[in-house]
Amino acid sequence: MKIKIDGFIVSVVAVICIAYFFPAWGTHENKFPINTISAIGISLIFFFYGLKLSPSKLKAGVKNWKLHLLVQSSTFFIFPLLILLCRPLIQNEEQEIIWLAFFFLAALPSTVSSSVVMVSIAKGNIPSAIFNASISGIIGVVLTPLWMGLFVHNAQTDFNFIDIYIKLIVQIILPVIVGSILQRFFGEFARKHGKLLTLFDKSVILLIIYKSFAASFDENIFNSVSIYDLLMLVTAVLALFTILFFLTGFLAKKMKFNTEDQITAQFCGTKKSLVHGTVFSKIIFGNIATIGIILLPLMLFHALQLLIISMVASKLSMKNIPKLTS
Template identity: 80%
Template sequence: MKINIDGFVLSVIAVIGIAYIFPQWGVPGSKIPIDTISTIGVSLIFFFYGLKLSPEKLNSGIKNWKLHLLVQASTFVIFPLLVLLFRPLVQNQEQEIIWLAFFFLAALPSTVSSSVVMVSIAKGNIPAAIFNASISGIIGVLVTPLWMGLFVQNAQSDFDFTDIYTKLIVQIILPVIVGFLLQRFLGEMAQRYGKQLTLFDKSIILLIIYKSFAESFAGNVFSSVSILDIVLLLFAVVILFYTVFLLTGFLALKMRFDLEDRITAQFCGTKKSLVHGTVFSKILFSNMASIGIILLPLMLFHATQLLIISVVASKMSRNASID
């Protein structure tokens, strides 16, 4: 079976390599205004996100409340609680940062585009996938900082909910609302230029990733991280993914979902958004030197979820065709 490696994953790896070789462009005092560019870019990402929110498609998927409840519970409750179980095992500051990185991953909302695409390939409930993936990002703006606020204050003394929510409202909520209000006028154009907007989104995310890792490399944060550590992190990420995937599938069976809804529950409830993760990290951990490490499990999870779900979706699609 041929496995296609996602081009964006390769781009992330390349950007990390550039950050390692040329960290000087992303550190404070650089002549390149990466912070300003990324801040404006983030607002535009969520403005375009609002433009692409179709009221009709959201309304068609809103009625299946049991499915929505399971997906959002998996995303914002099951994931964090699983990682929270390992909190007592933390023994030192290095382990604290790694655990915090996994908890940040667990508290993030679901991704939109890949969730809907994979549900479509696997013959799942597409309107429900669109609704859940879309609403997840909005819920995440409120819930993710609340989860992180329970623990980030120990690692970052200037963690301020008022400042964080102000930034989230200005950079994310307001652009989404403006985009949604203009959807009837510009929504068709946003759909027409969807590929170009996706390229813009990914470019801004790559820019934020570069800056995060450039600062970490410049501060020698990764000096204590070995290849074995990366392998162990990848193993932990795979275990976390499969645990939630199987648990969500089990709960969907217990709730007597049909096959389409089970597919949607498992695919949407196990995804985590790299877009939201990089944006939130920029706001939540702006003064932490170890922000590169904070993003590491998320990027490993992103690559893992794309690989595993694409294989599972293709298999389900073939089985559906045979039936």
């Protein structure tokens, strides 16, 4: 089977390399308004997200409440609880930061576009995938900061619920609402130019990633991360994904889901959004020097989930009666 290399993953690696060799462009001393540009970009991402939301497709998927319950429970409760089980293993401050990075990954909402695309390829329940992927981002605006508020005060940043929710409302909720209101006028235009808007989304995310890693490289934060540590991170991320993938499949079978719903549960309930992660990290953690390490497990998870799910989806697309678990 031919594996297609994701261009966005390549772009992320390239941006991290640029941040390594030219970190000064993303520091406070630089006069280039990178923070202002990224803040405006974030608002536009979610404005276009509101424009592209199709009320009819969301309504078509809303009735399957058992599937929605499993997907959202996996995303916002099973994921974080698995990471919480590892908290007693923390022995020093460096491990605390790594654990916090994994907990941040676990507390994030599911990704939207790739979940729906992969479910479509694998012949799953597309309307329910659209509903779950879309509603996940909205739920995440509330639940992700609540989860992080339990532990982030121990990190190198001030955590203020009021300030964070004000930023989330201004930068995310209001743009989505405005976009949804204007959807009837410009929704078709936004969906027609979906590829161009996706390119814009990815450009903003790459800018935020550059800023985050530039700050970490400038402060020499990654000096303590060895090749062995990186391999351990990859192993941990792969183990986390594998556990969640087969656990959601097992629960879907116990709940007597049909094949299409089982595919949707496993594909949507195991994904994490790099878009929301980079945006939320900027709002929750601010400009702390360790932000690069905070984002590292998320980016590894993002790359692995795309690789694994795309292979599974491709395999299922060639079967008339696909089964995910034996």
